[in-house]
Amino acid sequence: MIPTITAFERSPDRGRGLARDMRVRWALEEVNRPYDVRLLSFSDMKEPAHRRLHPFGQIPTYEEGDLALFESGAIVFHIADRHAGLLPVDTNARARAIAWMFAALSTVEPPIVEFGMASLFERDKPWHEERLPVLEDRVRVRLGELSSRLGDADWLDVEFSAGDLLMVTVLRRLGASGLMEGYPSLSAYVARGEARPAYKRAFADQLAVFTASVK
Numbered sequence: 001m002i003p004t005i006t007a008f009e010r011s012p013d014r015g016r017g018l019a020r021d022m023r024v025r026w027a028l029e030e031v032n033r034p035y036d037v038r039l040l041s042f043s044d045m046k047e048p049a050h051r052r053l054h055p056f057g058q059i060p061t062y063e064e065g066d067l068a069l070f071e072s073g074a075i076v077f078h079i080a081d082r083h084a085g086l087l088p089v090d091t092n093a094r095a096r097a098i099a100w101m102f103a104a105l106s107t108v109e110p111p112i113v114e115f116g117m118a119s120l121f122e123r124d125k126p127w128h129e130e131r132l133p134v135l136e137d138r139v140r141v142r143l144g145e146l147s148s149r150l151g152d153a154d155w156l157d158v159e160f161s162a163g164d165l166l167m168v169t170v171l172r173r174l175g176a177s178g179l180m181e182g183y184p185s186l187s188a189y190v191a192r193g194e195a196r197p198a199y200k201r202a203f204a205d206q207l208a209v210f211t212a213s214v215k
């Protein structure tokens with residue numbers, strides 16, 4: 001059965017692959033599974049029909065037969081659990097890869113999202129200038145810790161896994177902020193992820209959606 005995922009019909013990132021459907025597309029490409037995409041406007045996402053799939057009215061969702069999932073991490077885990085290629089077979093290595101999935105989404109992503117939201121939506125607030133360096137420092141703390149752990153390894157735990165897939169997508173959110181500049185090993189790590197053929201296919205597909213939406 002071919003799963004259907006949801007994505008923005010016109011992504012606010014203008015096709016930079018920062019929306020979270022990118023993670024799901026990349027995971028499906030890594031395991032060589034075809035998928036369909038249902039595109040949604042911001043108002044479609046808040047309609048009852050979509051909220052039945054996603055209680056918070058967001059993308060991405062994943063439908064496959066009688067299974068409906070939301071939360072990009074849960075979806076990537078489901079794909080990795082069902083298909084070979086994204087989680088090691090060895091039980092302990094698999095548990096460590098899953099720990100990196102959680103680390104990406106619950107330890108590294110929150111300060112990055114907080115920083116991104118402040119940069120986008122709080123620029124006009126009187127306290128913005130004071131708050132921004134605090135948020136930048138929180139991001140730098142995590143980048144420093146992650147960079148120390150990665151060292152000069154290619155991936156977080158020997159083999160590329162769903163943990164790396166999520167971590168790379170999380171780090172990419174720093175985009176043009178300049179915050180990655182002090183961490184060359186992390187920049188190289190992100191570039192290794194982006195060089196994977198599955199990543200390139202996923203990126204091209206989400207970009208094609210944006211390009212078509214502005215024609």
Ligand SMILES: N[C@@H](CCC(=O)N[C@@H](CS)C(=O)NCC(=O)O)C(=O)O
Nearest residue numbers: 018019020057058059060071072073
């Ligand atoms: N924790 C959720 C976050 C989902 C999320 O924030 N989705 C964004 C797109 S990347 C969205 O739908 N934003 C529109 C909105 O919240 O109205 C996940 O990882 O799936």
